Structures are given as structure tokens and as C-alpha cells.
Amino acid sequence: MKTKAAIAFEPGKPLEVLEIDLAGPKAGEVLVEMEACGICHTDAHSASGAESWRKFPFVPGHEGCGIVREVGTGVTGLKAGDKVIPLYKSECGHCMPCVSGKSNHCATIMPTQKLGVLMDGTSRFSDQGQEILHFMGCSAFSQFTVAPEISFAKIANDAPSGEICLLGCAVTTGLGAVLKTSQVKAGSSVAVFGIGGIGLSVIQGARIAGAKRIIAVDLHAHKFALAKQFGATDTLGPADLTGSAAEEIIEMTGGGCDYTFEAAGATSAMQEAIRAAHPLWGTCCLLGNTADEDRISIHPTAVLGGRKIIGCTFGGVQGRSELPGYVDLATQGKLDLAPMVTHHLSLNEINHGIDLMHAGKSIRSVIHF
Known part of the structure; x- marks a missing residue:
């Protein structure tokens, strides 16, 4: 069959929107018609060539929502008509990480997912005989996509796809980081570095957890109104600082926050988030994605007092x-998801959506198919 998809042919080049070929689902696989997909920094990060191991060409996109149209043999948990969210963190339910209850890094899917192929070692996408690779097991920047059954979460059919798609990455990452991975306690203090889709979801999670003080930190002051709407009690931007953000937070809280979250995808923000966590009992949770060569540096005494540095992917949440x-x-x-969707775009406008993201002019742009 044919599908319209946005393709990253070369590192650092704009995505190309073309009609390409898509093979149907094999045993254990599912064909899904995408309804909506958010544009995430990870999509652009991977398409930029920042990952030395990434092979091209591939179809990006991983924050989607769609409808099952066809299932392969052996599929028992999904049927045509089901609404689903593609999972870049699959859940087979029987590998060691899945059954441990301690990780959402499904070992069944990981060996092939990073290679851009499905579990049989091949891709379902092609263009004039040229293989087009999958991305994060999702490839949601395509009107239709195929992936294993274990890479889809079945959700309520009446869930609005244009908003619920954000739970395919940003919202779940931020919410899960607070509620599951860090387990923020009621009455605690929280600081969030980076007020994009993930950062705003951290704020909402902290509010749900009952945090007493929630400090939002970002370079773009226009984001602060929405941060306060979602539950932030304080905001910090460049205009508010005489020193570093960490120094300001330490002063504001009398030593540092109980919990800090980095959601900016920048090592500078990571360093600040670590410093802003209380040195005796603070927990810093790192969520951003950076280039292969990026590193952060701390002195061992930064953790000897009890400060913890942790991280998670997809909030540590088990997808299915x-x-x-x-x-x-x-x-x-x-x-509250609707205010996070600042731009509604067609697939043909996808590069414009990426530009808006890089310029800090959008929280989330959603592609509607």
C-alpha cells in the first residue's frame, strides 16, 4: 500500500514529504492509521545527525495516536478499530526488565529498534525499491505505520487524538518522572529547568503530587504564563537573575529544592538542576536528550551528603x-493538555513546526493527518 510520510534522507537536511510504499503487517504486527502526532525535540535531534550510530533514511515521529486498521497473525490484544498510542518503549511482558517491575526498557524490542528495523530484521517502508528505516519503533510521521503489537498501548476510543498523542512522549515523560520515578512527596519543593512539553508536564505532575512550591526556569519568559496556569508558584528567567539559576533557587528555598528536573536537553541546564537540588536530601532527575559527545561534570562531594542524581525515559512508565x-x-x-498544543499543522508543514520548536515559539506542534 501507499502512505504519505515525512522522511529524513540525510543528516541535517529538512524532512521530505513523499508518498512511499508500506508493506502490510507480518505475524505479531499491527497496521495503524495515524490521526495525530506531536513534534518532539528527539525527532529533530535524531534527524540532525547528532547520533553517530543513526542510519538514514528513516521516517521520524514517535508521539502519536491512531486507529488499528489491520492485524497480523498471532495478534490477540488488538483488533481493527482500536485506538492506540505507539510506544517507543515497548512492553512484551515476559523479558527480564518487563517482569522485574524496575524498568521500562523492554529487552525484546531493543536489539532491532535501534537499527531501524522490526523484529524480523527488515523494514516495512520503501521508496522505489530503496529501504526506508523505522524510528524508535514508531515512525509516526507517516499516515500509516506498522509495528509489533507490543509497541502499542490500547486506550479509550473516545480520547481526543490531537491532544492525547502528547502522552506518546512529552506528557508521560514529565508526569511519570514526577509520580513514578522520583515519587515527589506532598508539601515538597520542586524546580523544573525547561518549560516545553516535558517541563509543563513535570509541573502538572508536581501539582497532582501536592508539591508546595514549584519553580519554573526557562530562557523564554513568554512561557511563564502557561507554567503558572499549570501550577508553577514561581518563575525564573534571564531577567530575574543576578547570578545563576541554581544560586537563585538555593537562596529562595534556603538550601535547595527537594526535587529538581531537567527538561531542556542541555548539559548547562543539567548542571544547574544538580546544583539546585538540596545537597543533603535533594533528588535531581535528568530527562533531556543531548549529543553523543556531551558530558556533565560533578565533584564526588556533590552526592556524598545524600543528593541523588537519577534519570528516566518515558517517565519510567510501562507503556501497555x-x-x-x-x-x-x-x-x-x-x-490539561489543550493549552500545550500551540500549533496545529498538516504533514506538509512539518519543517515549519520544527523551526517553531527550535525558535522556542511553540510548546507542541501537532501534525493532523
Whole structure:
């Protein structure tokens, strides 16, 4: 069959929107028609060539929502008509990480996912005989996509795709980092570095957890109104600082926050988030993605007093078993997703959406198919 998709042919070049070929689902796989997909920094990061191991060409996109149209033999948990969110963190339910209850890094999918192929070692995408690779097991910048059943979470059919798609990455990453990975306690203090889709979701998660003080830090002051709407009690931008953000937070809180979160994808923000966590009991959770060569540096004494530095992917959330509950928080009105979608675009406008993201002019641009 044919599908319209945005393709990264070469590192650092704009995505090309073309009609390409898509083979149907094989055993254990599912064909999904995408309805909406958010544009995430990770998509642009990978397409830029920042990952030395990444092979081209591939179809990016991983923050999507769609409808199952066809299932392969052996698929038992999904059927045509089901609404699903593609999972870049699959959940097979039987590998060691899945059954441990301690990790969402499914070992069944990881060996082939990084190579841009499905579990049989081949791709379903092609263009005039040339293989086009998959991305993060999702390739959601395509009107239709194919992936294993274990790479989809079944959700409520009445969930609005144009908003719920954000739970495919940003919202779940931020919310899970607070509620599951860091387990923020009621009455605590929280600082968030980077107020994009993930940072705003951290703020909402901290509010749900009952944090007493939530400090939003960003280079762009126009984001602060939305941060306060979502639950931030304080904001810090360049105009508010005489020194570093960490120094200001230490002064504001009398020593540092109970929890800090880095959601900017920058090592400078990571260093500040670590310093801003209380040196005796603070927890700093790193969430951003950076280039292969990037490093952060700390002195061992930074953690000897009790400060913890942790991190997670997709908030540590198990996609198939736990993500539907996060979707329910949104459909029940406990999460406010609509204000996060600042731009609604067509697939042909995808490079414009990436430009808006890099310029700090969007929280999330959503592609509607």
C-alpha cells in the first residue's frame, strides 16, 4: 500500500514529504492509521545527525495516536478499530526488565529498534525499491505505520487524538518522572529547568503530587504564563537573575529544592538542576536528550551528603499496562493538555513546526493527518 510520510534522507537536511510504499503487517504486527502526532525535540535531534550510530533514511515521529486498521497473525490484544498510542518503549511482558517491575526498557524490542528495523530484521517502508528505516519503533510521521503489537498501548476510543498523542512522549515523560520515578512527596519543593512539553508536564505532575512550591526556569519568559496556569508558584528567567539559576533557587528555598528536573536537553541546564537540588536530601532527575559527545561534570562531594542524581525515559512508565491510566487522568480532566498544543499543522508543514520548536515559539506542534 501507499502512505504519505515525512522522511529524513540525510543528516541535517529538512524532512521530505513523499508518498512511499508500506508493506502490510507480518505475524505479531499491527497496521495503524495515524490521526495525530506531536513534534518532539528527539525527532529533530535524531534527524540532525547528532547520533553517530543513526542510519538514514528513516521516517521520524514517535508521539502519536491512531486507529488499528489491520492485524497480523498471532495478534490477540488488538483488533481493527482500536485506538492506540505507539510506544517507543515497548512492553512484551515476559523479558527480564518487563517482569522485574524496575524498568521500562523492554529487552525484546531493543536489539532491532535501534537499527531501524522490526523484529524480523527488515523494514516495512520503501521508496522505489530503496529501504526506508523505522524510528524508535514508531515512525509516526507517516499516515500509516506498522509495528509489533507490543509497541502499542490500547486506550479509550473516545480520547481526543490531537491532544492525547502528547502522552506518546512529552506528557508521560514529565508526569511519570514526577509520580513514578522520583515519587515527589506532598508539601515538597520542586524546580523544573525547561518549560516545553516535558517541563509543563513535570509541573502538572508536581501539582497532582501536592508539591508546595514549584519553580519554573526557562530562557523564554513568554512561557511563564502557561507554567503558572499549570501550577508553577514561581518563575525564573534571564531577567530575574543576578547570578545563576541554581544560586537563585538555593537562596529562595534556603538550601535547595527537594526535587529538581531537567527538561531542556542541555548539559548547562543539567548542571544547574544538580546544583539546585538540596545537597543533603535533594533528588535531581535528568530527562533531556543531548549529543553523543556531551558530558556533565560533578565533584564526588556533590552526592556524598545524600543528593541523588537519577534519570528516566518515558517517565519510567510501562507503556501497555500503565499508560492507559495516564490517559484516563487526561480524559477525567485532571491533566490539561489543550493549552500545550500551540500549533496545529498538516504533514506538509512539518519543517515549519520544527523551526517553531527550535525558535522556542511553540510548546507542541501537532501534525493532523
